[in-house]
Amino acid sequence: MNRLNLHVKDETSRLRAVVLGTARSNGPVPDLKDAYDPKSRQHILAGTYPKIEDIVSEMEAVATVFEKYDVQIFRPKQIEDCNQIFTRDIGFVIDDVFVKANILPDREEELEAIKHVIELVDLNKVIRPPEEVHIEGGDVMLYGEYIFVGTYRGADYADYIIARTNVEGVDWLKDTFPHKKVVSFNLRKDNLDPYNNALHLDCCFQPVGNGKCIIYKGGFLQEEEYQFLVDLFGAENCFEITREEMYHMNSNIFSIAPDVVVSERNFTRLNTWLRSHNITVEEVPYAEISKQEGLLRCSTLPLIRD
Template sequence: MLKLNVNNEVSRLREVVLGTAEKNGPTPKVEACYDPKSIEHILAGTYPQEVDMIREMSEVERVFEKYDVKVYRPEVIQDCNQIFSRDIAFVIDDIMIEANILPHREAEVHAIDYIWNQVAPDKRIILPPECHVEGGDVMPWNDYVFVGTYSGEDYSNFITARTNMDAVIALQELFPNKTIKSFELRKSNTNPRENALHLDCCFNPLGKGKAILHKNGFLNTDEYNWLVRFFGQENIFEITKEEMYQMYSNVFSISDDVIISERNFTRLNTWLKKQGFIVEEVPYAEIGKQEGLLRCTTLPLIRD
């Protein structure tokens, strides 16, 4: 049996699911896409190739091996995009919660059944069908769980709206001893620079009390300001709209002082090193063309 444990985003990582680009399939048609950045690259003829994405993900796997992290991969499904393992499930404390994902992505969830089945039955949760939630919107942070959401009446019009208030309420009931703190995110089906697909596209808490933030990703200034007060202005790296588009906030912490980041994130990586972090720089720009990056492709199972 797997004894899961994830209390926050930065404790020392021991076991993780890393997505896969194997048998990813041909470039999708525009109407099959579920984020505006992928559409942009399809129309421009710059959508990432399978061979490049496999190579990039292998670089991340090498970093995990360097830090003695056990890596699981989803079972490969022919012609299926299985890169973003964060979307399909998430762990809070010792409980694994299956995400209620976009309907046509159901196969991705079953690709990790072999892991799900290693978790004690009383530690596996499937939320009611009205609770929409994806792991990119859910961040355990000790006594808190930060959750990105969208509660507008036009929710159903946004394929980019992935987590609803029903899920926020269900998580609060599931974890009564934690504060589930929700944040309304800015959504756009057509403009990737105005779309925070998930909370980790505009916010990421780091070790040493630091955090990455993008103000425009939040619909509610008060909620953004709450995070600024929570972490302290002096501890925040505020990213620009262009940096959010490049997925600067979507780095991944192996521990309190080790972060995997994209090698082209010069401004961020320089700042992180000045703060005393070890930065493992990897090529991930091709993956990033699908509006997801390092946090999106990883599903932590066990942290110390």
């Protein structure tokens, strides 16, 4: 197998290689006490937690789109009865460096399942932050000279299983990538109400196209931090989503190129807006996966973008 020359500088450049999660042995419906997020909890209680055959077919629809655009696809090695959909949580690439995320301890085996991919990368380009640094890929977003980072700065950080990136994570990024402007955003967290919870930064914001973004104001605890993004992109370039659209994960689409995105087929208002800006929208069914509070960006880990 050829070596992987990692290269990711933003969220939208032409995708060449990606790790796409797998759902083939997702395991039984979790016990309520094992729910990692309020949306999964909601669907466990309602008896509507997604079935394996449905989420497998949703992920294969994405794989088909990637094949259409000649993207090299890697998949995690299958672990029995383990949710391996959300590869974005377990690692991320900044420039040409692969960062192994410090994730929830009982998800460590998910990282082991992509070892065959990491071994294709130059050893000097694979790093892991120290133990006290909590950081997940859904909170890390690249935009040219910027690294945008979702975090939670509250003194009650430890009380939130949905707070995944701490202030030590933000500081570590600043120290490790000193040539970048690291800007952090204090996100709204709620263990029980999925309408009031931004699990990661990509649950309330994402750049798309050329200089545009999708954003949900209610996901940000500090209005001035939300305003920083609106000012940076320009209000006319920001697609503001509603609370209901945030709940359904409208900001969590995935870009194959500046003019090509993969989006959920039910995101009518968003998909219309994208097309109005000459962006090709590859629509896929992903509503079952969204029941686990993740969508297209969450289940992809880009390795190479042009």
